[in-house]
Amino acid sequence: MTTTLIRNAAVVVTMDQARREIEGGGLYIRDGWIEQVGPTDELPTEADTVVDLRGHVVAPGLVNTHHHLYQTLTRAVPGAQDAGLFDWLKTLYPIWARMTPEHVRVSTQVGLAELARSGCTTTSDHLYLFPNGSRLDDQIEAARSVGMRFHAARGSMSLGESSGGLPPDSVVESEDAILIDTQRVIEAFHDPEPGAMIRVVVAPCSPFSVTTDLMRSSAELARTFGVTMHTHLAETIDEEDFCVETFGLRPLDYAESVGWMGDDVWFAHAVWIDDEGVQRMASTRTGLAHCPSSNMRLSSGVAPVRQYRDAGVRIGLGVDGSASNDGSHMLGEARQAMLLARLAAAPGPTRPAGTAMPAREALEMATLGGASVLGRTDIGSLAPGKAADFFAVSLDRLEYAGALHDPVAALVLCAPVTVDETWVDGVPVIRGGRLVAVDTDELIARHNRLAAGILRDV
Numbered sequence: 001m002t003t004t005l006i007r008n009a010a011v012v013v014t015m016d017q018a019r020r021e022i023e024g025g026g027l028y029i030r031d032g033w034i035e036q037v038g039p040t041d042e043l044p045t046e047a048d049t050v051v052d053l054r055g056h057v058v059a060p061g062l063v064n065t066h067h068h069l070y071q072t073l074t075r076a077v078p079g080a081q082d083a084g085l086f087d088w089l090k091t092l093y094p095i096w097a098r099m100t101p102e103h104v105r106v107s108t109q110v111g112l113a114e115l116a117r118s119g120c121t122t123t124s125d126h127l128y129l130f131p132n133g134s135r136l137d138d139q140i141e142a143a144r145s146v147g148m149r150f151h152a153a154r155g156s157m158s159l160g161e162s163s164g165g166l167p168p169d170s171v172v173e174s175e176d177a178i179l180i181d182t183q184r185v186i187e188a189f190h191d192p193e194p195g196a197m198i199r200v201v202v203a204p205c206s207p208f209s210v211t212t213d214l215m216r217s218s219a220e221l222a223r224t225f226g227v228t229m230h231t232h233l234a235e236t237i238d239e240e241d242f243c244v245e246t247f248g249l250r251p252l253d254y255a256e257s258v259g260w261m262g263d264d265v266w267f268a269h270a271v272w273i274d275d276e277g278v279q280r281m282a283s284t285r286t287g288l289a290h291c292p293s294s295n296m297r298l299s300s301g302v303a304p305v306r307q308y309r310d311a312g313v314r315i316g317l318g319v320d321g322s323a324s325n326d327g328s329h330m331l332g333e334a335r336q337a338m339l340l341a342r343l344a345a346a347p348g349p350t351r352p353a354g355t356a357m358p359a360r361e362a363l364e365m366a367t368l369g370g371a372s373v374l375g376r377t378d379i380g381s382l383a384p385g386k387a388a389d390f391f392a393v394s395l396d397r398l399e400y401a402g403a404l405h406d407p408v409a410a411l412v413l414c415a416p417v418t419v420d421e422t423w424v425d426g427v428p429v430i431r432g433g434r435l436v437a438v439d440t441d442e443l444i445a446r447h448n449r450l451a452a453g454i455l456r457d458v
């Protein structure tokens with residue numbers, strides 16, 4: 001049995017039901033679980049480990065609900081820098097087809113390190129192509145080596161170019177192989193218990209890369225094993241045109257027709273959803289990963305976030321893959337979500353101004369919102385009985401000079417910073433701004449060698 005005392009924080013942001021922000025606060029942790037939260041003088045005075053976070057803001061670990069970690073190998077690729085989704089994908093598919101298990105492992109570590117340094121403690125990842133013997137196992141091993149809480153989405157593509165899909169035939173798998181391997185990884189790795197470090201998600205890639213049959217059989221498989229389901233949906237107008245031409249249905253209607261709505265489902269993007277669709281997402285408890293940077297980077301559109309929030313839709317944030325962001329900064333993503341929502345609320349020639357999104361609401365989407373989207377009640381807030389996942393930022397820094405009257409809002413309003421502490425399950429992943437378990441310099445050098453290798457002809 002181990003205990004940890006975090007004490008004297010300038011402020012602890014709890015995101016508990018009362019949304020308390022406790023000045024001079026701390027946490028008392030036992031075996032990875034929060035036992036007490038409160039002012040330091042009301043907490044025990046001793047523990048196996050005592051960490052004084054004087055001058056720091058402490059907040060619940062951020063939850064990233066959509067990523068493609070392997071894409072850290074292909075950031076800022078010439079030819080894909082200014083394209084929209086379909087051309088961007090067609091440029092990148094042949095490069096991604098060269099990945100090996102080593103590329104998957106190293107890029108996963110790089111993306112997770114970057115996320116952890118931005119305050120993220122839990123991430124989902126959507127890996128949907130498995131070239132040259134790559135397996136989901138490679139990612140899960142990498143996540144364990146860094147110490148992040150990880151929802152590994154076993155993605156898939158089965159609709160190649162010759163059958164009317166977007167990806168080249170060389171990167172799609174047979175549907176039998178996809179279903180067999182997905183069941184294998186659920187049985188090998190999925191932990192349904194509270195406090196789970198690894199969960200598996202069933203995740204066919206998108207309407208334009210997967211057949212209707214695979215969408216249906218994936219949903220059946222997921223529901224047989226009680227795991228969650230994830231896919232890209234309604235990301236661009238091109239996708240909507242594809243769905244109408246191919247299925248005679250708009251994306252949300254298509255998803256519903258193949259069994260893909262419900263409290264065990266979350267979509268990435270959901271940009272092109274009308275008011276009726278927003279209500280249907282709310283009434284079915286279907287969740288979504290809002291990815292503002294990626295939506296801006298690819299000129300995909302602006303998701304109706306105010307409408308989702310007002311309707312009570314489960315909504316979290318996603319940095320999305322690093323080929324369309326091109327970073328994995330969760331505090332940065334919260335800031336982007338706030339700014340884009342404010343731009344969407346600006347008055348136009350035919351509409352009045354909407355309500356601006358406060359910084360604290362963006363932070364709530366990045367914590368409680370993300371936890372809800374991933375189907376978890378054990379993370380997302382700092383309260384007794386929750387997992388001890390948190391990050392801390394020193395306020396003594398250039399970025400916050402002049403903002404100390406509201407350090408919580410500063411986390412989102414000021415320039416995104418690299419955090420000083422990130423703890424997952426009561427264990428430090430980042431201490432003093434540095435990754436604990438992996439040598440970052442060596443990792444960066446290895447990752448750059450691998451990236452140069454698969455980009456050799458570009």
Ligand code: ZN
Nearest residue numbers: 232268320321
């Ligand atoms: Zn994506």
